[in-house]
Amino acid sequence: TLLFAFLVALGLSLVSLVDTGATVQLKRYDTEDDANTHARKRVTQTRILRRVVQVLIMLVAVGIALLTIPGVRQWGLSLLASAGVVGIVAGLALQPFLANMIAGIQIAMAQPIRIDDAVVVEGEWGRVEEITSTYVVVKLWDWRRIILPLTYFIQQPFQNWTRMDTRLLAPAFLWVDYEAPIDRLRDKLEQIVHSSIYWDGDTVALVIFDITERTAKIRCTASARNASAAFDLKCEIREKMLAFMRDECREALPRDRVDLFEMAPLPKKAILLED
Template identity: 55%
Template structure:
């Protein structure tokens, strides 16, 4: 390294006739040019090595190209900075800029490394298959934790960058340690963000919800479409979107229809006359459900579940692979059973009976 610096100093002596700012531009331009050439040669070499390799490694080289280029440029400038004929104030300003640039480069590289690690983990799982419970579990965990970690990396990068500036060092310390008046102000300003960040970590670890879960929230049925660092997007059955903060799912009760399995049991209730043919209805239910592609082959039951003053309550149960199939199967049972009762057993439909007492003829 000393030999390189000596070579740069000897080369710079040939431009003694230039003013100091001109010498500085030549030295900085040469350093940056060398850094860019080294970066280009390195990227070309690495691309040639991984050209026939895995897609992940090719994307890794592509995504780390810019952070690596910035790091090499900053390194080159820092190596030649002691040789620059600058006043002390300008030299201090340059060192300050190099420190901030290096902190930003490290933060940038950390974010890229985080995205690559998340992508590498998710490549093991497929969500476009029927039995995707494990895949949705890992997808939810990785997305929430990645966003939480990215938020922390950004906060720490800003804090360390502020700590390199003497006039703002206390702000950086306060942002990290939450101490002093500045720390209190920052803490109050970031309270909603931090609350949702902690809630996101809870959801990622305990997983009360996952991507593509079927849920009922605020008396609306929908599916979890997106989980961000601060909110959850629920795609409702009519294609509306409900946006809820992460803390809502920690603090409020809700229904998750696919918590452990996507399989659901759909129920259909009929209120019929006491003359309803129960055994014939069981046979009709089997005739409706068994050939249906919506039925998963597990549960199919018809029972009288209640007796009321004028009607009997008949409940039909049929299972399906997911909530959407269960809803469609319930509708099919209602439509076909009612049509069959009207056509074959109209006496089973609810009706009021009136008894007329005969009066003796005087």
């Protein structure tokens, strides 16, 4: 009994020691800064590896402790020796857990996602809020949470907007008339972006992106320091460019045209009445 209790207590002590070391390590990094790619990488690795190591320590400690009890040891060995049913059932039951644990190690090493990454999963945009030993919590833009297994980020394609850098381009699309003064629109875009608090001072551009049978599609692009600022900047560009076209540049608004010369001639009765 004392040996069993000692082994369990030793396992719990090692788990607490790992937790303390991980907490000290996490306090060294600040993930609130915009240029926090390195910090988010280390925080993600520390949190995932902490949980994996703690689980492994407890499994080993409990396993060794059970071996000290002859009755349990002989019962387990006899079951495994007589039939492999227990091993098969245990293997099937632990398969999702082991798959997620291995996926967690892969995520910690390869870093496809990190804490506070801006990602698009299942058609929803959000930020990675928490990474556990089996699942990932993504906080969506409307404050909902979507829970995904770790294997999702290994087996399924997804978008990571901050994989290498937090800076992003904010493209805003507008439809304008063929007679729209592109130079005036470009000057107005630069004025809007330069006065915006969301712009990072790098990129601003306006180009004709596409042409339809009625309108021209223009793309207003500016850069921002992170995904949230890029979204706000895109909304600000759309709002102020629309107000400018409505109030000061109405020739840029899309219009329908009718060619009177190609209209069908009036009926003869209508011509006589007109005469």
